[in-house]
Amino acid sequence: MKDAYRVVPGLAELGDGRISYAERSMPLLSALGARFLVERPFEGLTIAACLHVTAETAVLVRALRSGGALVRLAASNPLSTQDDIAAALAAGDGVEVFAKAGVDRDTYYEHIALALAPDGTAADGGGPDLVIDDGGDLMSTLHTLARPAVLERVLGGCEGTTTGVLRLRRMAADGTLAFPVIAASDTPVTRLVDNRHGTAQSVIDGLLRASGVLLAGKTVVVAGFGACGVGIAESARALGARVVITEVDPVRALDAVLRGFLVLPLADAAPIGEVFITATGSADVITGEHLAVMRDGAILANAGHFDVEIDVRALAALAVAVQSDVRPHADAYELPDGRCLLLLAEGRVVNLVAANGHPPEVMDLAFGIEALTLARLAGQADRLPVAVHPVPSDIDAEAARMVLAALGTRTDSLTPAQRSYLASWRLGS
Numbered sequence: 411m412k413d414a415y416r417v418v419p420g421l422a423e424l425g426d427g428r429i430s431y432a433e434r435s436m437p438l439l440s441a442l443g444a445r446f447l448v449e450r451p452f453e454g455l456t457i458a459a460c461l462h463v464t465a466e467t468a469v470l471v472r473a474l475r476s477g478g479a480l481v482r483l484a485a486s487n488p489l490s491t492q493d494d495i496a497a498a499l500a501a502g503d504g505v506e507v508f509a510k511a512g513v514d515r516d517t518y519y520e521h522i523a524l525a526l527a528p529d530g531t532a533a534d535g536g537g538p539d540l541v542i543d544d545g546g547d548l549m550s551t552l553h554t555l556a557r558p559a560v561l562e563r564v565l566g567g568c569e570g571t572t573t574g575v576l577r578l579r580r581m582a583a584d585g586t587l588a589f590p591v592i593a594a595s596d597t598p599v600t601r602l603v604d605n606r607h608g609t610a611q612s613v614i615d616g617l618l619r620a621s622g623v624l625l626a627g628k629t630v631v632v633a634g635f636g637a638c639g640v641g642i643a644e645s646a647r648a649l650g651a652r653v654v655i656t657e658v659d660p661v662r663a664l665d666a667v668l669r670g671f672l673v674l675p676l677a678d679a680a681p682i683g684e685v686f687i688t689a690t691g692s693a694d695v696i697t698g699e700h701l702a703v704m705r706d707g708a709i710l711a712n713a714g715h716f717d718v719e720i721d722v723r724a725l726a727a728l729a730v731a732v733q734s735d736v737r738p739h740a741d742a743y744e745l746p747d748g749r750c751l752l753l754l755a756e757g758r759v760v761n762l763v764a765a766n767g768h769p770p771e772v773m774d775l776a777f778g779i780e781a782l783t784l785a786r787l788a789g790q791a792d793r794l795p796v797a798v799h800p801v802p803s804d805i806d807a808e809a810a811r812m813v814l815a816a817l818g819t820r821t822d823s824l825t826p827a828q829r830s831y832l833a834s835w836r837l838g839s
Contacts (some may be wrong), residue, residue, distance in 0.1 A: 420495070425468070425498030435770035437808060437816030438778035439473045448475030451785040453478035458525050458538035460484045460548035461510045461570075462762055466773035468499050473781055475504050479540075484525035485509035486544040488518055489755070516834050522551045539726040540784050541567035546574035553586055561588035566787035566794060568594045568780045572605075572636070573691045573715035581796050588753045590794035592654050593785070594780045599810050601637040605731035608772030610641030612761035613650070613687065613713045620739040620754040620764035623685065626650030631683035633676060634690035635662040638713060642687055643671060653660035654679045676700055685709045687727040687760075688719035696723035706749040722757040724798045739764040 433440060446452070457479045461467045471481050483499065483506070485491040489509040500507040508521035525548065527536040537560035543549050551566060552560075569575050572595050581587040594600065619622070630651040632643045639655070642664070647653045656676040657663040663673050680700040684707070688695045691714050698721060712719045726732070729743040736742045736752070739760075743751045755763035768776070782805045787794075814821065824832070 418493075421457055421494050422497040422501040425492070425494035425496070426493065428465045428492075429468045429498055429621050431467050432770040436466065436774035436777075438774045438812050439469050439781065441812055441816070442781050443469075443473035443476040446473060450478040451788050452540070453600065455481045455539040455565075455788060456482065456537075457540045457542060457784065458482045458484075458548060458552075459542045459679075460486045460522055460525065461542065461544045462486050462767060463496050463499075463507070463706075464767055464773075465492070465495055466768070466770050469770075469774075470772060470777040470781060471499055471505055472502075473777075474784070475502070477785065480504050480506075482506045482538070484521040484548065485518070486547065487759065487762060488513045489758055490577055490767065519537055519547075519551065521550050522777060523555060524557065526552055534566075537561075537563055538650075538751055539563060540787060541628060541782055542568060542570070542780055542784065544570050544578035546571075549578060549591070550552040550581075553581065553588060554590075558588075561667050564589040565790075566592065566782050567800075568592045570594050570636075570776060570780060572596070575798060581606075582796070582798050587798070590787070590796055591798050592783045592801055593798050594776070594783060594801055597806045599781060599806050600776055600779060600801075604764070604768065604772055604776045605637030606641035606774075607715060608641075608768035609638040609689075609761065610645040612765050612768050613638075613642050613689075613711070613792050614645050616739075616760040616763065616765035617685070617687070617709070617711050617754065620737060620760065621685075621752060622709070622737060623709060625685070626686045628652070629654060629682055630685040630687065631656065631679045632677075633686070633688045633695050633719070634692075635659075635666045635671075636689065636691075639689040640665075642765075643715060643801075644669075646685075646687075647671075651685070654683065679711075680704055685711070686720075687711045689713040690719060691715065693718040694721055695719040697721045698728060701725055701728055701751065704749070704751060707752070709752045709754065710757070711754040712757050713760060714761060717757040720753070720757045721765065722753065725751065725753060756767040775809055775813060778812070779805060783810060 427653050463485045474481050475562045491509045493511050496507045499505045503722050508524040566589055578591050628651050630646045631654045632639050633656045635655050635657050643653045655666040655671045655673045666673050681703045710720050725743050728745055730746050731744040733742040739755045741753050754760050
């Protein structure tokens with residue numbers, strides 16, 4: 411699609427500038443790019459990727475290119491695609507981009523199929539050696555389209571979202587998964603930096619940009635108290651909001667209570683909430699039943715991966731009129747009794763549609779872990795068993811150490827006596 415981006419003069423140059431700006435805040439990927447240039451772990455390999463086409467993703471793609479990979483990139487969300495970034499990547503050698511902002515659902519899946527095999531579907535050959543996904547659509551499409559011989563070629567893949575990992579684990583459970591996948595979203599570093607801090611900051615950023623609301627004094631309902639929900643709830647409370655948590659998991663609900671949050675069923679929270687943020691990774695979290703009892707002016711935002719947590723169809727069916735773009739990425743739904751509900755980002759991921767997603771520092775760690783994991787998969791003499799695997803602990807620790815070093819932060823080390831003490835069960839040894 412190189413020619414598709416040449417119709418706007420200067421588009422690639424604009425993207426290059428934004429990529430360079432992001433790269434300055436991404437020391438891990440910068441260091442890995444330099445290392446890969448020497449080690450060439452991906453020499454002769456094709457990596458198919460389905461990711462948000464942002465400046466931070468471009469830094470990852472260029473690091474993989476430094477390692478010798480041919481990278482085929484499709485967008486994991488057309489509403490987050492930045493055409494100047496796509497143009498900058500497409501202008502370089504060894505990168506094929508199949509993404510454009512705002513395309514429809516059919517074109518979105520066409521782009522994924524092209525990333526898997528530009529000369530047709532993966533059923534016609536030319537499939538990837540490694541895959542990296544954000545939400546599971548690329549891997550699902552690959553398993554749907556590809557011949558067994560194409561799937562056998564895949565050494566392995568990475569999935570960067572909790573939602574995508576859940577889909578892949580279901581595929582593994584029913585025997586559909588054809589190659590090993592690393593759950594890159596499920597590491598201590600990722601849960602801390604990406605899920606908690608990155609999601610919290612970017613979701614609140616998107617919410618405020620799209621709605622313009624003052625959170626102080628508002629009742630904010632956060633559906634889901636996993637790693638993402640915790641960060642969102644803490645950030646909303648820090649801005650002065652009264653935060654209510656809804657949960658289905660008793661352990662997470664207890665965690666919320668012990669942190670001082672009010673926990674209610676969503677049916678009880680719906681009439682009192684003023685801002686609703688879904689962060690569950692599930693479907694039909696806010697339904698027509700909840701929408702029917704919400705107060706006038708309630709704001710609806712989704713922080714989960716797909717646009718299924720808020721039942722947008724039910725909202726449209728309830729409404730007698732819809733005012734689109736009353737603010738950027740905000741639509742007002744007028745109900746028969748005169749109430750109005752404000753839906754942000756069409757129910758899609760608010761931090762990527764209405765804001766710029768995670769800050770570069772957050773994506774540096776998340777993508778750095780994925781780059782290290784892909785290099786490990788590429789270099790293994792024997793394949794991992796077909797399953798969804800955790801990120802090796804040494805990769806998680808290596809990524810954290812490299813970032814700390816870049817920040818000039820030093821840590822203590824265990825002494826030999828401390829190591830001996832911790833390794834023994836005998837008292838006084």
